[in-house]
Amino acid sequence: MSALVWTAVGSLAAWLWLLLGQGFFWRTDMRLPPRREPDGWPSVCVVVPARDEAAVLPDSLPSLLAQDYPGRAEIFLVDDGSSDGTGELARELARLHGGLPLTVDSPGEPPAGWTGKLWAVHHGIGLARARAPEYLLLTDADIAHAPDSLRELVAAAEAGDFDLVSQMARLRVESVWERLVVPAFVYFFAQLYPFRWIAVKGSRTAAAAGGCVLLRTEAADRARIPDAVRHAVIDDVAVARAVKGSGGHIWLGLAERVDSVRPYPRLHDLWRMVSRSAYAQLRHNPLVLAGTVAGLAVVYLVPPVALFAGLAAGSAGAAVAGGLAWLVMTVTYLPMLRYYRQPLWLAPSLPVTAFLYLLMTVDSAVQHYRGRGAAWKGRTYTRPDAAPEQP
Template sequence: MGILATASLVIWLWLVLGQGMFWRTDVRLPPAASDPLHWPSVAIVVPARDEAEVLPLSLPSLLAQDYPGEAEVYLVDDGSSDGTTALAHRLALQQPGLPLTVTSPGEPGPGWTGKLWALRHGIALARQGGPEYLLLTDADIAHEPDSLRKLVAAAESGGLDLVSQMARLRVASFWERLVVPAFVYFFAQLYPFRWVNRPRARTAAAAGGCVLLRTDAAVRAGVPDSIRQAVIDDVSLARAVQRSGGRIWLGLAERVDSVRPYPRLADLWLMVSRSAYAQLRHSPLVLAGTVAGLVLVYLVPPFALAAGLSAGQPVTAWAGGLAWLLMAGSYLPMLRYYGQSLTLAPLLPFTALLYLLMTVDSAVQHYRGRGAAWKGRTYARPSDA
């Protein structure tokens, strides 16, 4: 146990000091030095499948955008059965603002995920009007009135081809408070925002809930066609834009919020497990390495501390305790960002254990033929499609 504890401590020293300062939460939308002389036109594309529950909280916020240039909203109903289309029309009548077009693409074509099929249809329709930018935003995302203005100003000022904000997720229930901040923390650990935002960066990522994309950059990258099979479409989109020579930026949101509730652990479990194994490229070897890594990094420290104290092994106890302290300390900024009690920080090993089990369950569901299931659809791995 002493060797494992020491290894975990070394890893945490490297993560805190060498992993792009992933634990900091100060990467926010860069302010523009001045407003653009010309406000470019924007098409807002919203894929939606059975979103009647959240649409009253999100769609009016898009229609009410205070944007100086031309903008239009395209809501793409991806085969909803809950009256999403009719509700969208009613909301548009109740909320005067940006013009709204509601359309439906039909069932996804072979090799397409539902969301990307909807985006393809919406982008093709929107491009008939020649917009200079596309705002791709999920149906559960609510925007403050100046959100679009600030996104476009940042893109224009910074010469960015893709600007993405990680929407602030809901944290109301006990399980949301325990799991959601850790979800964003783990994402930032995998894709440190500072690394993503460097010129000529090798790390690419985006947050699919809010992506502002130059239309010509989308054309160069061939999206969404070039990523049509992607389950984790936001990261795939960022990689496609980066590989085609585009500049990308990713940060935490201040004025963009997800309104989708995840009140039960089962809801959060589904959110994570539906794509976790796809993140690991459906590889049993990568899964085994991930499980081993999660155990070493997150579970060994508290066990080492307890074992060292009970067995009278001070080196093991100190190594485990310091690793746990570094872990909890690096989690504090994310808890502050979400306005949560800092007493949740020492519970991060337990939350990591939940994510480990969700990841294993994702692999199990994949081999049972139920992997990457979402709202009535199941997607095969790309090579099987």
């Protein structure tokens, strides 16, 4: 058989493995686990790191203030050196909406060895410790929560005896580029970190979604959060790995009523979101980068190429293997498109999106070697972090 046929067969074999052997990553039924209301509701402190978030805060902070939580809860918003009046706007929103008590404070510039966000989280947790909460909710300033979000998270953690419960917020999908890129982003994440494996005690797979992480304070102390991950660019995965590595039981799933309100209208915006941390995920290793690029090409790009090249060259083997691989790929993408309420005819376009992610990953490495590292909101992190190993 020709090299094209062998490559197409290899791609098909990879897809059959992904379909059946990668934790059924393509399914979207991992929602909050069974939960029951506890006899007594534990206390919770909500920590919100915020840097230049005035544009999204009016759509997110009121949802936290309005939480219908039966126990004691309060919010600590940490203004991480904002230049757009984020802190004052937060205070004004609290005055207008009322609800849970809000404290706004600023930690100053992070010391060497800390990323800005984790320094803000460190400061927020320090403020929260004075209240001796049983749980910490770490959530981003662009995340809007349904009124019962905190209640549901705590009930799930108590019922399942979880040390960490995280929901991947539903990202915004309104622009053309968001529709093309965002569902695939979550699909690729679930492929790398199958949610079912994360919930298994003793498994190596650990991940969380930084926009919504409920963390038992005792588990945070045991895992030395956030000090143990202070230099991590991919902080949510690092936190989950630290908690699980210290014996904690963790859970991650898709959100029903937790939404990101941050817009990514242009390809440039989405490109920056992905490329800022892609090479950090690969541990800044050129060999891992080369393997990742090759893997993306074989798994996502070979099927359509083999199909069309096989048809053009009269190679039935290449066309059949490539077509079947593309079909399996398309079928596994359908549940994610349904979850994001997107037209199912977008599913065959996944190879195009995968090619964009390949370019974003390469660009992330290029920016790193140019000394720009992971640039975000005026800060650049050039030092490799302790990003968790891939599962």
